Amino acid sequence: MKRILYIFILSLFIGLLLPWSVNAQDEQLVVIGNAVSVPSEIDMNLLKSVFKGEKLRWNDGSIVNIALMKTSTPIGSYTSNKIYNMTGNELNKYFLALVFQGKVKAPTFFNSVNELEAYVAQTPGAIGVLQKVNDTLLKIILVDGKKQI
Amino acid sequence: MVLSVQSKILLTVLSIVLMFALFILFYYPARQERYLLENYNTEIENYANTVALGVKIALTEENFEGVEMALNFVRDDSRLQFVSIILTDSVWNNDHTDYAIEKSVFKTYPENIEVDPYAESNDNFINKSTPFLTPMMNGEIMLSFSTSEIKKGRTQIRIASAVASFVVFVIGLFIGYLLARRISVPVLALRDAANKVGEGDLTQSVKNKSRDEIGELGVAFNKMVRDLSSARKEIDQRRKELMNEKRKSDELLLNILPSETAEELKRTGKAKAKHYDSVTVLFTDFKDFTAISEKMSANELVNELHHCFSMFDNIIRKYNIEKIKTIGDSYMCVAGLPVKNTTHPFDAVNAALEIIDCIITYNKEREAIGASGFDVRIGIHTGPVVAGIVGVNKFAYDIWGSTVNTASRLENASEANKVNISESLYNIIKDKYDCSLRGKIDVKGLGEIPMYFLNGIKKLTKKLN
Numbered sequence: 001m002k003r004i005l006y007i008f009i010l011s012l013f014i015g016l017l018l019p020w021s022v023n024a025q026d027e028q029l030v031v032i033g034n035a036v037s038v039p040s041e042i043d044m045n046l047l048k049s050v051f052k053g054e055k056l057r058w059n060d061g062s063i064v065n066i067a068l069m070k071t072s073t074p075i076g077s078y079t080s081n082k083i084y085n086m087t088g089n090e091l092n093k094y095f096l097a098l099v100f101q102g103k104v105k106a107p108t109f110f111n112s113v114n115e116l117e118a119y120v121a122q123t124p125g126a127i128g129v130l131q132k133v134n135d136t137l138l139k140i141i142l143v144d145g146k147k148q149i
Numbered sequence: 150m151v152l153s154v155q156s157k158i159l160l161t162v163l164s165i166v167l168m169f170a171l172f173i174l175f176y177y178p179a180r181q182e183r184y185l186l187e188n189y190n191t192e193i194e195n196y197a198n199t200v201a202l203g204v205k206i207a208l209t210e211e212n213f214e215g216v217e218m219a220l221n222f223v224r225d226d227s228r229l230q231f232v233s234i235i236l237t238d239s240v241w242n243n244d245h246t247d248y249a250i251e252k253s254v255f256k257t258y259p260e261n262i263e264v265d266p267y268a269e270s271n272d273n274f275i276n277k278s279t280p281f282l283t284p285m286m287n288g289e290i291m292l293s294f295s296t297s298e299i300k301k302g303r304t305q306i307r308i309a310s311a312v313a314s315f316v317v318f319v320i321g322l323f324i325g326y327l328l329a330r331r332i333s334v335p336v337l338a339l340r341d342a343a344n345k346v347g348e349g350d351l352t353q354s355v356k357n358k359s360r361d362e363i364g365e366l367g368v369a370f371n372k373m374v375r376d377l378s379s380a381r382k383e384i385d386q387r388r389k390e391l392m393n394e395k396r397k398s399d400e401l402l403l404n405i406l407p408s409e410t411a412e413e414l415k416r417t418g419k420a421k422a423k424h425y426d427s428v429t430v431l432f433t434d435f436k437d438f439t440a441i442s443e444k445m446s447a448n449e450l451v452n453e454l455h456h457c458f459s460m461f462d463n464i465i466r467k468y469n470i471e472k473i474k475t476i477g478d479s480y481m482c483v484a485g486l487p488v489k490n491t492t493h494p495f496d497a498v499n500a501a502l503e504i505i506d507c508i509i510t511y512n513k514e515r516e517a518i519g520a521s522g523f524d525v526r527i528g529i530h531t532g533p534v535v536a537g538i539v540g541v542n543k544f545a546y547d548i549w550g551s552t553v554n555t556a557s558r559l560e561n562a563s564e565a566n567k568v569n570i571s572e573s574l575y576n577i578i579k580d581k582y583d584c585s586l587r588g589k590i591d592v593k594g595l596g597e598i599p600m601y602f603l604n605g606i607k608k609l610t611k612k613l614n
Contacts (some may be wrong), residue, residue, distance in 0.1 A: 031439060070211050081487050089285040099213050100234060100256045106213030 028148040029082060030133050031141040034119070034126040037062035041142040044149065050127060051083050053095070053104030058125055066107035066118050067128030076109070079129045082149070084115075155333030156157045159325050166321025174314040182305045185299060190275060193294050196223050197279035200232065201290040204454060206281040210231055223292065230274055230293040233257040237280070237288050255288065265290070272296065337365045397470035406546045407471050409486040410538065410579050412488055420546075422537025428485035429497035429531045429574065431470070432560035433461065433504060437523040438478040442520070454478060456512070457523065464503045468496040473548060479560075483548055494531050494577040498603055501527045502570040507568060528560025529603075530571040558592040561599060568603035575601045583607045 012032040037058040069076035071088025080091045108118040117135045121125040203216030234255040241248040246587045252266035280289040342353040357367040402411045470484040485493030512522025532552030563569030584606040587599040
């Protein structure tokens, strides 16, 4: 009986720790883009420049539409940290300042991955960041030749 | 100063129009400017509220669409001076017993403007702030708009008000003039017509173009004038009739009274007896009248007397001799009264001669038809008399005195178709008339007095022979 209880408690502990271990392993980001206008491969510097609103148009002239998961989500928070090197609040303040001065079009934040994928798929010039891509038809942008960053 | 009706109406209308024009000129612009300012403030507040709400949604929901849209509206507004996000922080004192709110500018659009987070509105700018609270940031949205548009709008309102005021005044003036004219013209026409009616012109009438009270007044005036005209015609007719009656009564009065005595009687209600120093009294009488009258009917007799006395009347009127009365077949008249003159002896003798001629001619006419004639006896005497009216009924002008008796006695002592005159008369006319001394003849009550037959005017002596 004690053995069974021990195994149960151990299993419960392992079960609780498993998501963290999975997140930690999956903290790789995939950049997706609309099939139109968004280039298939860019370097990290350009990627950061695009996501910070420093590059407003693609080479074909279409507007850059940034799609991000909300910073309240883990992936959103991670993305903020990874790409912007900011906390979620700092990111919001950052874009508020830019938007206030009319310098950029603010990113569109989503609660779910599916919404973000659908937005990127349907919006010309849209580029977004995800953990993994569900929609296999979506265009994955290679960053410095890699699918994940 | 007396104002005409037209002036009063015009002044009244102008007063009302002036008040309205002043209202448009002053009160209306002030009110509109207040509304403009309120609307302007409300609009800026709405902008600030919208932006603040957008900021709050952006920071809490990570949805920037609202703030982007709001800011696009704000930035597109030409009146915008700046829009700022002001951060507010509570700064406690060292003892942590009190705190102060410190404001700092987070971001401003446009970037090149230095914003005082504590700035208030002034004549040139209107500043509006709307606070927002988020977990990550507290602050307020400050909008500053230029008041140049308000000033421009205010100027436009004042110009429009001045133009409207002027237009209202001119229109009011025009309407007032028309109204005053519409009322005063018929009133003045009525006044003029009334003045002419007052002067006696009853042909006046006024034209009535309206059916209001003034029109009714005109109708009443015209009716009044027509009634007055009818009344005056009736009065004139009555007056003519009255004058005719008066003329008849005057003629009747003059038939029985001398004109001067009649005038005195009409004027004073009585006529005083008057003494005349010298008049000439003439009596006629038909010889054997009683015997002749017995051969005639009463009517025939009266007709004959009327015919003869009418001839006498016509004769003595020519010589300005006053008929006194007839008594039976006697005819009495007097020359030299009631208006005194110096020709009365000559007037009387000329009349007597003409009466004799007239009777002789008339007798010939009667004899021609086989009728008997009348012989007339005439007696004339000149002397003083008293003339006047006695009694209160059936006025009769009469003369009194011995002269009357003497003339009567001379008539009695005369002969057929002869003129018997007294010595006093003879002495007056003897140079111009041919007379025959009859001697002294005794008459009743006077004794013997000298008498003369008047034969005629000396040149015409043959006529009576």
